Amino acid sequence: MAPNFDETLYNTSESPSDIVGLTSNVLPDEGYRADPALASSILSSSDDESAQAIDRDYTGFFEGPEKTLEVVFRPIEDSQHAAVAPGQLTESISTNGEYPLVGLRRLARPDLDRICERARCTIISSVSNRFLDAYVLSESSLFVYPYMLVLKTCGTTTLLRCIKILIDLGHRLGLEIDWVGYSRKNFNFPGDQSFPHQSFQQELDYLYSHRSLCDRLDGNGYTLGPVTGDHWFVYVADHTTRKTSEFDTDRVLNIMMFDIDETVAQKFHYDQYKTGIEGESKDDEMNRISKEQTVKSGINELCPGAVIDPRAFEPCGYSMNAILFHSYSTIHITPEAGSSYASFETNQKVKSYKSLISNVIRTFRPKHFCLTLMADEGGLLEMKENPLTDSALDSKIVVPGSAKAGAGKKYPLLYKRSSMASIKVEDDCCCLMGNWVMDKKSENSQVHPLRASKSRGLSVS
Incomplete structure (x- = not known):
């Protein structure tokens, strides 16, 4: 594959030469470990200020590839919430009041809003079944299981900044972190990112800085794929038995x-559908166009039998969550020409x-x-x-x-x-x-x- 670096948009914090240097420290048998002193300094001096970061003006280009954070919890020993094993609780969940919600699913909407606020995104809609809750966000998706949370955000979101809140909320529920995975593809527009996502090394330093709150975040970072093309950054801290x-x-x-194919991309532009129908509210119009895009593109056929929660965006863009028993599927589309x-x-x-x-x-x-x-x-x-x-x-x-x-x-x-x-x-x-x-x-x-x-x-x- 030809290199996909654009010199006019490139940020030196994630240039090919820097990635090569980082990769030399990211070995299969060792991985990358951040400097504790540097990490602590980064967290204390920059974390709160980053909440005030200003997004760049929309230029017709958007950072589509998502950052993904998956956090698995387990009951704290001797905790009043740890009377039943996670597997047993998962099988007894319902959203119709027949069974009580347990684990992370007991988090109230304001708690979830706090998590999303730290990542600089908002909840738009949700669907649930007896196993999980799925939320469509302004930038991608959130999935909440009794003992696992998966958060995907795109654009210039600050995903890792919700780590501290997750640790605190988990403790409140009698839970502690058991497994953490963070991953993303190399950015197309790295210069647009805010702290702590301006480079993979900065992300690792930031994760390491939370060890004072949770020693289970002692993980390693890795780079997979060609550094001159599309590659994948991965961080894993695994303490699961x-x-x-x-x-x-x-x-x-x-x-x-x-x-993606231009004819396909056009299906996710809002102005391709009828708007301003007399007697139809803006919310009803949005719901109708969301469903029309789902069917017209054939997305509905990719998740047969699943409950689908689609969302069309103006002037363009689309997100969808689908849940079927224990599993989720999610699709996110940025159809702008050129990106x-x-x-x-x-x-x-x-x-x-x-x-x-x-x-x-x-x-x-x-x-x-x-x-x-x-x-x-x-x-x-x-x-x-x-x-x-x-x-x-x-x-x-x-x-x-x-x-x-x-x-x-x-x-x-x-x-x-x-x-x-x-x-x-x-x-x-x-x-x-x-x-x-x-x-x-x-x-x-x-x-x-x-x-x-x-x-x-x-x-x-």
Whole structure:
């Protein structure tokens, strides 16, 4: 893949040379550890002031790739809230009053608003079932389980600044942190970010600074992928004792798609839909257009059977959460020309993600995409197919393309894996990341439909 650095927008805090220097300290057997004195100074002098940071004026470009924070809690020993094991509590949750809410789901709306305020985002809507609550945010999504919270934010949000509040709220509920994972792709517009997200090293220093509040944040940072192209930053602090049951395995798949098809991107511009209908309120209009975008784009078919909570934005943009039993799926789209982006993430436990990945790519038809998978060893062993570890031939993805202007025939689009990296961190947390690029011949409709499935060295008569 060609480098995606834009010299006119580049921030030296995350330049290729700095990343190389950082990577030299981020080794599989050691990882990066921040300087405690520096971290403490950073936290005390800059954290509160960053809440007053001013967003840059909108220029038509937006930082689509999300920052993701996943925090797992466990009951504090001898706590009055720790009478029942987490697994038992998860099975007895309902939002209709039949069962009491437990763990993190007992947090009141003002508490959740405080968390989001620190990250500089707001809650827009929510859906729930007996296992989890899912919130669509002004910038991405929040998922709350009894003992796990997943927060995804995009743009110039300050995601890590909610760590202290999470620790405090957990203690109030008789919970302590058991596992922390933070990850993000390298920024397209790093110069726009605010503290503590101006570089990966700054993020690690900031996380380390909270050890006085929670010694379980003693984790390591890693870089996966080519430093001259799309790569993935990962921080993991794992103190979890794994069980042997298949229900205790975990995995999260994330597909980050860039330069999505223009005809697809247009479907997420608000002015493409009828507005100002007499007698229709603004909220009703927003709900109607959100549903129309979901159906017109085919997103509803990606999550069959799930409860979907979509949201269209003005002048453009789209977010969606879907929940089905224990699992969530979420989609976020920034369709601006020149920086169009779409992401799909899910924690569904399936034996193979191959058909799901193909369906997602077919829906958005990006020029290139980045695939990440974070799983424990048990979850990885359950997978029968994995494009991240398959051979180069088996990792190819072929989807129907859009018809060219003046031509009725649709040619298939072929995506080839250009790079792959993996690492096992802490005890059994496996992180895998790969980049796929659309074959230029298929984009120009010059590839024969059979070519994508033709094995090297074989001929087709």
